[in-house]
Amino acid sequence: MELFYFLLFGALSAVVAALELSKRNKDRIITSSTFTLFKNNYLLVYSLMMAGDWLQGPYVYYLYSTYGFTKGDIGQLFIAGFGSSMLFGTIVGSLADKQGRKRACVTYCITYILSCFTKHFPDYKVLMLGRVLGGIATSLLFSAFESWLVAEHNKRGFEQQWLSLTFSKAIFLGNGLIAIVSGLLGNLLVDTLAFGPVAPFDAAACILAIGMAIILATWGENYGDSSDNKNLLTQFRGAAIAIACDEKIALLGAIQSLFEGSMYTFVFLWTPALSPNDEEIPHGFIFATFMLASMLGSSIASRLMASSAPRVESYMQIVFAVSAASLLCPIVTSFLIAPSNVRGGGISFSGYFQIFGFCTFEACVGIFWPSIMKMRSQYIPEEARSTIMNFFRIPLNIFVCVVLYNVNALPITIMFGMCSIFLGTAAVLQRRLFVITEGGSHKSKSSLEWIPMEMDTEAEPLND
Numbered sequence: 001m002e003l004f005y006f007l008l009f010g011a012l013s014a015v016v017a018a019l020e021l022s023k024r025n026k027d028r029i030i031t032s033s034t035f036t037l038f039k040n041n042y043l044l045v046y047s048l049m050m051a052g053d054w055l056q057g058p059y060v061y062y063l064y065s066t067y068g069f070t071k072g073d074i075g076q077l078f079i080a081g082f083g084s085s086m087l088f089g090t091i092v093g094s095l096a097d098k099q100g101r102k103r104a105c106v107t108y109c110i111t112y113i114l115s116c117f118t119k120h121f122p123d124y125k126v127l128m129l130g131r132v133l134g135g136i137a138t139s140l141l142f143s144a145f146e147s148w149l150v151a152e153h154n155k156r157g158f159e160q161q162w163l164s165l166t167f168s169k170a171i172f173l174g175n176g177l178i179a180i181v182s183g184l185l186g187n188l189l190v191d192t193l194a195f196g197p198v199a200p201f202d203a204a205a206c207i208l209a210i211g212m213a214i215i216l217a218t219w220g221e222n223y224g225d226s227s228d229n230k231n232l233l234t235q236f237r238g239a240a241i242a243i244a245c246d247e248k249i250a251l252l253g254a255i256q257s258l259f260e261g262s263m264y265t266f267v268f269l270w271t272p273a274l275s276p277n278d279e280e281i282p283h284g285f286i287f288a289t290f291m292l293a294s295m296l297g298s299s300i301a302s303r304l305m306a307s308s309a310p311r312v313e314s315y316m317q318i319v320f321a322v323s324a325a326s327l328l329c330p331i332v333t334s335f336l337i338a339p340s341n342v343r344g345g346g347i348s349f350s351g352y353f354q355i356f357g358f359c360t361f362e363a364c365v366g367i368f369w370p371s372i373m374k375m376r377s378q379y380i381p382e383e384a385r386s387t388i389m390n391f392f393r394i395p396l397n398i399f400v401c402v403v404l405y406n407v408n409a410l411p412i413t414i415m416f417g418m419c420s421i422f423l424g425t426a427a428v429l430q431r432r433l434f435v436i437t438e439g440g441s442h443k444s445k446s447s448l449e450w451i452p453m454e455m456d457t458e459a460e461p462l463n464d
Contacts (some may be wrong), residue, residue: 048110048211050174054182090140097224101148108140109212168302176295297366320427323364329357
């Protein structure tokens with residue numbers, strides 16, 4: 001493996017370590033011992049949940065290919081996963097508000113464990129069922145846990161600013177360190193110990209079972225609107241009205257869909273972008289480098305959110321603009337650097353340039369996650385939090401399905417250009433969100449019957 005990869009990985013590691021070790025008192029949020037125990041419990045569970053997800057990711061396509069399925073068959077399996085998340089996942093995720101967030105988190109564990117179990121069978125229908133279960137689990141992962149955390153945090157009377165600390169640490173660990181460790185563990189199981197491509201899925205199931213046991217033993221239940229007269233259709237209608245009536249919620253949903261749609265598209269595009277002529281690149285090591293860049297972003301976010309200025313709504317404008325520029329790298333290199341026609345070999349000069357751009361984008365991803373979580377905690381009504389969050393994922397899943405279906409029909413530069421346009425649009429929408437929250441109330445208002453009218457709609461925002 002070329003020295004370049006080690007130097008980049010080492011440099012990012014040094015910067016992340018320096019940022020974490022150099023935090024001064026003003027960069028830290030002073031909390032209580034009770035909150036620390038609560039936070040550490042959540043971080044342990046969240047890390048286990050993310051480990052169960054990260055262990056599977058690098059080996060899904062590889063496992064299907066070892067079973068002899070064609071690229072088209074595999075593409076249909078992936079589309080089924082995102083389609084399931086959009087349809088069934090939205091329904092199951094929305095039930096968390098009524099049936100309980102803890103119960104939804106346990107359902108995530110059971111559903112994903114069953115999905116892992118299906119990977120043992122080289123039968124297309126069984127694997128399709130596994131993708132459907134995986135899609136449902138993904139919706140629960142990105143809605144139920146956050147909804148439980150916000151509700152439990154508020155129920156226990158902790159200060160609102162402390163919530164940003166939990167968010168930033170969750171991303172630093174779950175989307176950074178845990179991703180790297182999971183990648184190394186998967187490599188150990190498949191390549192070093194030669195247990196086969198199903199081994200990471202078995203390991204994921206075991207880790208998810210441990211996490212589920214901790215949830216059952218230590219978590220309390222909380223709800224959104226648990227009233228008996230509110231059926232699922234009423235919840236959907238109420239969530240749709242909330243999005244339509246409150247510009248802040250609508251903007252937040254559009255911003256999230258644009259950014260995450262671009263992010264998931266990037267996941268499919270970075271490999272062919274770096275090896276257009278089948279160049280030999282260390283996929284696992286590059287993935288670990290991207291996760292380090294994401295950790296760098298989450299470390300920066302924790303510093304930004306620990307201070308009263310700048311506000312999240314302010315600095316995220318810059319983050320979206322930088323992310324849009326970073327995904328223009330493949331387009332810029334295609335114009336400035338003559339493409340090579342040599343098959344195989346090491347990464348090209350344009351590939352080096354693109355890696356720096358992609359690391360910049362991953363750093364923006366690291367800032368995005370805790371920041372969007374904080375804004376969601378401010379603007380989305382508690383009574384329908386899970387329902388609205390799953391509504392946000394509908395356009396995201398549609399977009400990813402369309403990209404997967406047409407991934408071979410459009411040049412890769414066009415795909416990156418589309419992502420850059422979406423991210424630029426997100427920056428514009430973020431500017432609008434900043435403007436409308438600059439001088440007025442930052443809390444979401446609604447006249448919906450399921451939002452208590454006595455709630456303090458003039459409460460100060462978390463980051464003021």
